[in-house]
Structures are given as structure tokens and as C-alpha cells.
Amino acid sequence: MSNRYISINHQLYTEENAKISVSDLSIQRGFGIFDFLKTVDNKAIFLEDHFNRFYNSAKEMNLTIGVDREGLKASIDQLMEKNKMPNSGLKFILTGGFSEDGYTMTKPNLILTQVPFEIDLAAFDKGMKLVTYQHQRQLPTIKTIDYLQAIRLQGYIKENLSDDVLYHQQGSIRECPRANFFIVKDNKVITPKTDILKGITRSKILSLEINNYTISEEDFTLNDIATADEAFISSSTKNALPVLAVDGKTIGDGRPGPITRKINNELYRLIGLQ
């Protein structure tokens, strides 16, 4: 156990005291939403975007956060001040509340956690490998806590000597459990648009301008990956991370590509790293 603090319903607890009743609907029924962002030098990156998504997820799941953005920001500030952890991953979880019958929604519980996190600048050149799996996430556009399939596949990923799984639906590419997926091909950078979680980092990439390349949402298939020049995933923690192989097949020349590198550098610039 570390000395870090966790906020539960706007109250701070040491990590070892940060517990909730087993009657909570996250434990009873897997019912909750969350959001996650990084802080760099005590600055919460793209906070407004994450707030927009978190409040929208709550609405879609018929959950009430109980405080407005100012109130939520105050609790985040309180936590960050206590933890003194300038570079971190900050997570807000909202559950269905304590439920006497283990089923009926009650007053939601809000949990804020912060863990140390430094952007791994060396990760880019190492890249990563993916293995595919047919799966369509339920309620894909809402950021729920449902990672049943992803956690279940942790062994499958290892067995396939991969770093993460890429979901497809009958060959149509979707996303990784915690990241969006892009390919670079024919002077285009494309990322699936159907039945996925639209990541904040993904949206930042879609608004970039890269010479001679169009960057857009466009569905594609497993076959398109085989002939791609480059592939990468995007997320708050990974930025744009090269995918060097999918299902054991090398992408492009098997090394991080120049367009992925440009995009990653642009993301670093957006968060004030360069």
C-alpha cells in the first residue's frame, strides 16, 4: 500500500481505508461508468473533453453525478493537492450506488483515484503487437466499467505473445479495449467510426493537419490491415503508439512509421511536452 489518497463521495481516504460496501451496484451488477485522464505537471490534460464525456456517459446510463463540473473539479483539486503527484493517471468512477436488493439503482457513488504515471517516451520506438478477437462491445459509445471480455482475454493475449487485443466484428475493425486503432494507407490515416468508444486522443488526432494526408473516420477490415503502410493505437496514456504486427503478421516494414511519429509528436505538443 502506498500513501496515496482516494476520494469517495468528495471525502478523502487513505488507500487502505478506501473501501465501499459490497452492496454497491458495481460489485453486484457491474454497473458503473468512468473516465480517465492524465495530469502533466499538475495540469489535467483535456479536462473539459473528459468532463463532457463523463457527464454524457452518466446521462446515457441514467446516473446522476450529483455535482456540477465546478463541484467535480473542486474534488479533483482537493485530491491532487493532497497526493502531490504532478504526473499521474486520474480516474473518476461513478457506480449505481448501494442497493439493498442488489438490483435497484440508488444514489450513485463517486470514486476518484490518482496513480503515478509518466509518459513512456521510449515506448514509441519499441511499438507493440496486437492479436485480434471477434467481439462487439455493448453500449460501445458510452464509457462504462464493462471490461469483461478484455480482462477475460488477458491470458489469450499472453498466449499469442501480444501486448493487447484488437476487436473486430466479422472482420470489420472496431477498437482495442482501452485504445482506438488507426491505419495509414494510400496517403490516408483512417480509424473506424462504427460502434466504438470515441476516445479523446482519437478526436485530437482527427483534428490534426499532416501534409498530404487526410485523417478521417472510415470503417475498414482485417484485410486492409495486411496492406497498410503503418498502424497505431491511440489513448490518453499511449498517445500514438506504433503497432508493428497484428496476428503475427508484420505491418509495413515492421518499424514505427513516419506518419505515426508525426502524429505522436503533434500529440506531445498538444499536451505541452514539446
Added chain:
Amino acid sequence: MSNRYISINHQLYTEENAKISVSDLSIQRGFGIFDFLKTVDNKAIFLEDHFNRFYNSAKEMNLTIGVDREGLKASIDQLMEKNKMPNSGLKFILTGGFSEDGYTMTKPNLILTQVPFEIDLAAFDKGMKLVTYQHQRQLPTIKTIDYLQAIRLQGYIKENLSDDVLYHQQGSIRECPRANFFIVKDNKVITPKTDILKGITRSKILSLEINNYTISEEDFTLNDIATADEAFISSSTKNALPVLAVDGKTIGDGRPGPITRKINNELYRLIGLQ
């Protein structure tokens, strides 16, 4: 708060002390399985069937229960002895464990809860109403804690003046969130067989013998419900409970049917009530 006890990892806690760390993977990632049975006069009904399913769910989700059936039974007995609650609902939840990174599976946590439960003999004659919703549960044959869609639809059910929701996939009937669905039609009793959780009560019904009626698994559609003679749901708590209307349309003559009554009485007999 009641005075009831809850077992966490084979230790008893009062309800108000039954808490777990927010690092548990059920809270972080909705990752867990469970099973549920009723006790009647201190007898755990169909315990072997529930054990079979629970151990199978664990295997399918790559979770280890940590004790064999005898060990699990001992913890159940310990809880029942302490609670002195002869008629109850008994739930066992197994989560993905406390996870430092909020993602990687660790040693699972086992939670046993018991709440007072009496079979509601008057419920049969009242029957119930269902409203349909297009949804396919993920990993449908495994009893996971995932009820995201079900809890989300609690308002929808109320707005439609119904008691529960019936899932279908493009018109092909599946199940209710916590119950299987049957119709009686043309001297047949049928229940869907595709992509559903195969309930213990459902399996008991499939093994019954009712004069002149075949009882079997067979997929059917929303249209078949409209012309059914009777409809009912089955579950450990509801036994066979008449469905009198679906989407506001009356089933049969709108009253509990004779075949449903026969089946319900047979279930009562099986659990020693008659």
C-alpha cells in the same frame, strides 16, 4: 442496516463492515461472476446445479474460486448458521481481485451474501407484464455480474408500465435479465435455446412431464408470442410466473394459464413446498 452477516473470503463480517477496497476489479472493470439460489427451511435448493454453474462460470472467465465444493459449502454453512435465516436468497460473487493497476487480474475475492426471501405464493395469480428491448447479452452462457443494460433500462420498464424487460435480437426472443422466457402454443411448451443463460429452473422445467405437451428448447420470435396460448418466465425466485402481456398486448385470455400453473406446481413440488 440489518444484523445480517456477509462472508468475504471465508470470513464473516456484519453488513456495515462488509466492505472491499475500491481497487477490486468488479468496481474498476465490472469483472466478476456470481450465482444465486434460494434456501427453503435451511435447505439450499438445487445446490449441486448452482455449484456446477458457478465453477463453470469461473473456468470460462479464467477465475479460480480457491476452494473446492466442500470448502465453499463450509463457508455457506458457516454463514447460514450465523444468520439464522431459514428462507433466504443466497448469493456468491467472485470478482477479479484487488488490482494495483486497476486492470490486471489478481487473486479473486469471494463474497457470500444472504437476504431474507419467502416465495410469494400470491404472485402467480397476479402475473406480470413485459416490455421488449433489442439487446444481445455478451458472453450469454456465463453467469457474469454484467447487468449494465438491465439496470440502465429500469426507467424504461417503469415508463412502459411493465415489470421487467424481455430481450430479443432482431425479433428472435432471448431472455429476461434474470429469468428465462417460455411460451405455450400448439400443445408445446418452448423456450429459446440460442445465446441465453441456461437457468437452473429452466432446466428443471425442461425435464418435467406434462400430459400431451412437449417441453423443449426451440427459438421463436416476437410474432410467435402474439399468438401464444400462455407465456411465463422462470427463475429461482419466481418459479414459473405467468406473463399476461408483452408490449401492452395481452397473451391468451390475459389470465394465468393452466399449463403454467401445472408447471409452477411441479416446481413447488420439486423444492418441497407441496
